[in-house]
Amino acid sequence: MVTIALAGNPNCGKTSIFNALTGARHHVGNWPGVTVERRSGHSDMGNLEVEVVDLPGTYSLAAQSEDERIAARFLSDPSVDVIVNVLDASNLERNLYLSTQLLELHRPIVYALNMADDAERQGTRIDLKALSALLGGPVIPTVGNRQEGIQQLKDAIVRVATGVEPTIRPVSVSYGDDIERELVKLVGEIGRDEHLASERPPRWLALQLLEAAPEAEAIVDQSHARAAIRAQSQTSVAFLEQHLGADCGTLLAERRYGFAHGLVKEAIQEMGTGQRSFTDKLDGLLTHRWLGIPIFIAIMIGVYALTFIVGKYPQDWIAAGFAHLHDWAAAHVPPGELASLLVDGIIPGVGAVVVFVPVIMLLMGCIAFLEDTGYMSRAAFIMDRLMHLMGLHGKSFIPLIMGTGCNVPAVQATRTIESRTDRFITILVCPLVSCSARLQVYILIAGTFFPPVQAAFAIMALHFLGFGLAMLMGKVLRLTLFRGENAPFVMELPPYRLPVLKSTLIHMWEKGRVFLSRAGTVILAGATLVWFLSHYPGISNRQWAVERQQKEEAIRAQKLPTIQETEQLEALQLAHESRVMNSSLAARFGKLLQPALAPILDPDHKRPEAWKDGVALTAGFVAKEIVVGTMAVVHQARAEKAEAGASLSPLQETLKRHSGMTPLTALAFMVFTLIYTPCLGTVGMILKETRSWAWTSFSIAYGLGLGWLLAFATVHVGRLLGFA
Amino acid sequence: MASQNTSKRLSDLHPGEGATVVSVEAQGPVRRRLLEMGFIRGAHLRIEKLAPLGDPMELVIKGYHLSLRREEGDCILVSQEQ
Numbered sequence: 001m002v003t004i005a006l007a008g009n010p011n012c013g014k015t016s017i018f019n020a021l022t023g024a025r026h027h028v029g030n031w032p033g034v035t036v037e038r039r040s041g042h043s044d045m046g047n048l049e050v051e052v053v054d055l056p057g058t059y060s061l062a063a064q065s066e067d068e069r070i071a072a073r074f075l076s077d078p079s080v081d082v083i084v085n086v087l088d089a090s091n092l093e094r095n096l097y098l099s100t101q102l103l104e105l106h107r108p109i110v111y112a113l114n115m116a117d118d119a120e121r122q123g124t125r126i127d128l129k130a131l132s133a134l135l136g137g138p139v140i141p142t143v144g145n146r147q148e149g150i151q152q153l154k155d156a157i158v159r160v161a162t163g164v165e166p167t168i169r170p171v172s173v174s175y176g177d178d179i180e181r182e183l184v185k186l187v188g189e190i191g192r193d194e195h196l197a198s199e200r201p202p203r204w205l206a207l208q209l210l211e212a213a214p215e216a217e218a219i220v221d222q223s224h225a226r227a228a229i230r231a232q233s234q235t236s237v238a239f240l241e242q243h244l245g246a247d248c249g250t251l252l253a254e255r256r257y258g259f260a261h262g263l264v265k266e267a268i269q270e271m272g273t274g275q276r277s278f279t280d281k282l283d284g285l286l287t288h289r290w291l292g293i294p295i296f297i298a299i300m301i302g303v304y305a306l307t308f309i310v311g312k313y314p315q316d317w318i319a320a321g322f323a324h325l326h327d328w329a330a331a332h333v334p335p336g337e338l339a340s341l342l343v344d345g346i347i348p349g350v351g352a353v354v355v356f357v358p359v360i361m362l363l364m365g366c367i368a369f370l371e372d373t374g375y376m377s378r379a380a381f382i383m384d385r386l387m388h389l390m391g392l393h394g395k396s397f398i399p400l401i402m403g404t405g406c407n408v409p410a411v412q413a414t415r416t417i418e419s420r421t422d423r424f425i426t427i428l429v430c431p432l433v434s435c436s437a438r439l440q441v442y443i444l445i446a447g448t449f450f451p452p453v454q455a456a457f458a459i460m461a462l463h464f465l466g467f468g469l470a471m472l473m474g475k476v477l478r479l480t481l482f483r484g485e486n487a488p489f490v491m492e493l494p495p496y497r498l499p500v501l502k503s504t505l506i507h508m509w510e511k512g513r514v515f516l517s518r519a520g521t522v523i524l525a526g527a528t529l530v531w532f533l534s535h536y537p538g539i540s541n542r543q544w545a546v547e548r549q550q551k552e553e554a555i556r557a558q559k560l561p562t563i564q565e566t567e568q569l570e571a572l573q574l575a576h577e578s579r580v581m582n583s584s585l586a587a588r589f590g591k592l593l594q595p596a597l598a599p600i601l602d603p604d605h606k607r608p609e610a611w612k613d614g615v616a617l618t619a620g621f622v623a624k625e626i627v628v629g630t631m632a633v634v635h636q637a638r639a640e641k642a643e644a645g646a647s648l649s650p651l652q653e654t655l656k657r658h659s660g661m662t663p664l665t666a667l668a669f670m671v672f673t674l675i676y677t678p679c680l681g682t683v684g685m686i687l688k689e690t691r692s693w694a695w696t697s698f699s700i701a702y703g704l705g706l707g708w709l710l711a712f713a714t715v716h717v718g719r720l721l722g723f724a
Numbered sequence: 725m726a727s728q729n730t731s732k733r734l735s736d737l738h739p740g741e742g743a744t745v746v747s748v749e750a751q752g753p754v755r756r757r758l759l760e761m762g763f764i765r766g767a768h769l770r771i772e773k774l775a776p777l778g779d780p781m782e783l784v785i786k787g788y789h790l791s792l793r794r795e796e797g798d799c800i801l802v803s804q805e806q
Binding site: 059060062064065091093094097211246249250253254257279287288289290292293377381382384385386388394487488489490491492493494495 | 748750753754755756757758759760761762764765767773774775776777778779780782786787788789790791792793796
């Protein structure tokens with residue numbers, strides 16, 4: 001078994017090479033302890049069985065960011081047999097900067113000169129022989145997304161792995177006499193610890209120490225020779241900085257770029273003149289001063305429509321399928337607790353997870369498509385000013401917009417944000433954006449307590465409030481919990497490229513599958529728990545079941561016309577469910593919550609039924625639209641309109657007459673519903689994306705706190721303004 | 725022409741203007757990232773355009789396109805090419 005690692009800059013087409021090498025047979029996971037995706041797969045190359053590991057795309061191995069740390073750690077691990085360095089042929093000099101660091105690892109390297117066709121079209125001629133000789137490894141021109149050069153690349157990997165490749169020779173960047181002399185001293189000190197020297201290439205470690213890379217310092221601190229090594233590195237750094245008049249970071253970067261520049265000069269003839277003409281023309285339009293923003297908005301509307309309007313169809317089919325399954329199970333499984341677990345717990349729970357899959361796949365497909373074309377970085381370029389004012393990143397805009405459809409794919413869409421800080425802030429503020437599930441709650445409540453025009457206005461205001469809060473909290477989080485962790489906005493604007501449909505489809509499939517397996521388990525467990533809480537102990541009450549059975553028989557015995565009989569049976573069923581729910585653990589929990597919710601939902605203590613809001617909100621944790629269904633059960637009134645012409649549904653009538661809610665507390669209820677907690681699906685996704693129970697709990701806790709405060713403010717400011 | 729080279733901050737340049745990097749004044753991760761991306765002494769760059777809202781800016785360095793915020797551009801000293 002041979003292990004090869006794919007290393008390269010972002011946007012160099014590494015993923016297409018990975019897909020071409022492994023076919024569809026690959027595994028997506030995470031690197032240990034972090035949220036960075038780890039993709040690996042098998043590839044048969046001649047007689048060799050090869051494991052291909054795709055490293056995160058990085059510009060360097062300085063181990064500053066999470067991505068670089070992972071790449072640096074994996075590459076310096078002895079288990080890697082061959083490094084495949086993917087280079088963007090049309091941007092060679094910058095791409096070679098990473099190669100200069102890879103060379104220090106003293107491992108056999110195969111260079112995949114990707115997008116060789118692009119470079120050729122620009123009129124660039126690359127002397128492969130010269131490049132290969134200068135880099136000390138085979139250089140294979142490839143076009144990853146058209147599978148060109150893949151066989152040659154495989155052949156070269158096999159030759160290198162079996163030790164028969166003639167071009168392989170050790171090459172190091174020469175850093176000049178002064179630096180080299182200090183490096184020799186430092187390598188000598190590292191050599192005192194044989195274990196340390198055999199674990200990592202000493203020269204690589206020495207360079208990392210000169211650059212003050214925290215990772216390397218941590219490694220050295222484990223060594224018994226740490227005192228000598230640290231002392232030498234301090235002396236060397238001080239000497240070089242004084243002697244050469246610049247800090248070591250600058251000196252090393254200059255030498256590396258010097259090496260890369262020399263290589264390009266040697267190996268490239270006829271530098272292209274018509275470089276990026278297509279990209280420049282397109283950018284003239286897409287990032288145009290006046291047109292850039294309208295075009296961006298149009299593209300966002302397109303993505304939104306495709307995701308949530310087109311995605312609604314498969315979503316409805318899945319929902320209908322689960323409804324059939326639900327009805328079938330209700331009819332065929334003998335009634336009892338097991339039936340309820342199946343019918344009211346597991347089937348809707350699994351259904352709630354699966355219905356998200358189409359929108360997740362569509363949205364992630366759109367985003368992958370935009371990313372692959374190169375437009376995503378333009379979108380960030382256009383929106384960054386606005387987002388940065390709010391403590392967010394240009395790329396935060398897309399998740400926030402998508403959040404108005406559904407927060408679950410929105411949180412997943414934050415994957416495109418490279419910096420951890422920016423990504424976490426976006427994840428934490430995303431749930432504040434009002435999604436389509438919450439809209440159903442607003443329609444119920446606002447429709448009950450406000451005349452139509454005011455209701456529409458209130459619903460719109462809630463959406464603006466959600467968006468405004470997301471912005472505000474972004475700034476607050478940036479200034480408090482994420483203070484000082486400001487990631488630079490140094491973003492490449494790669495040339496536009498036509499994406500390959502196959503890689504977009506692979507990406508969509510991966511996202512859907514990963515969502516089902518990771519977030520799905522959390523959602524399913526949560527749904528089962530809420531089912532348990534809202535059905536026990538009433539569901540196991542034999543007496544109630546018998547009473548219900550007797551009443552049903554009594555209704556049937558009357559031999560009423562079918563319509564009336566069905567109506568009465570449904571009312572009976574609702575009464576029974578209501579009895580179970582209102583005596584359940586969830587109801588007790590709702591009553592327990594009552595003192596906490598009273599200041600916002602029952603400020604005058606005049607609402608004996610206010611605890612029912614607590615029950616509905618508790619159940620709404622699974623999914624916000626469940627608030628509506630739960631309200632119907634706890635108030636024992638149907639949420640659907642009795643007849644087409646009726647202005648209010650039976651539930652709305654009941655709420656208006658008996659719940660004791662006023663327009664003002666209704667507004668507070670909606671404000672609280674907007675903010676109080678991300679739904680279970682979103683929580684599952686936040687946990688998957690942050691991999692941290694602490695941040696996940698934080699997102700729930702601050703939502704509850706903020707929701708309560710704002711609902712409280714709504715009631716009291718409303719009172720001051722004279723509303724009731 | 726008053727002087728061939730005028731030392732300026734990168735963020736003071738206008739679209740279409742070219743310059744050579746003199747030094748990067750940023751510290752820590754920002755400095756390292758800028759160095760890796762090619763902002764080394766003597767590197768040529770050209771300002772391409774500003775984003776529609778005036779920030780960030782797009783520039784060409786080492787033959788590729790990059791965007792930078794004004795606050796990062798503030799800590800890069802350049803000498804303008806006339």
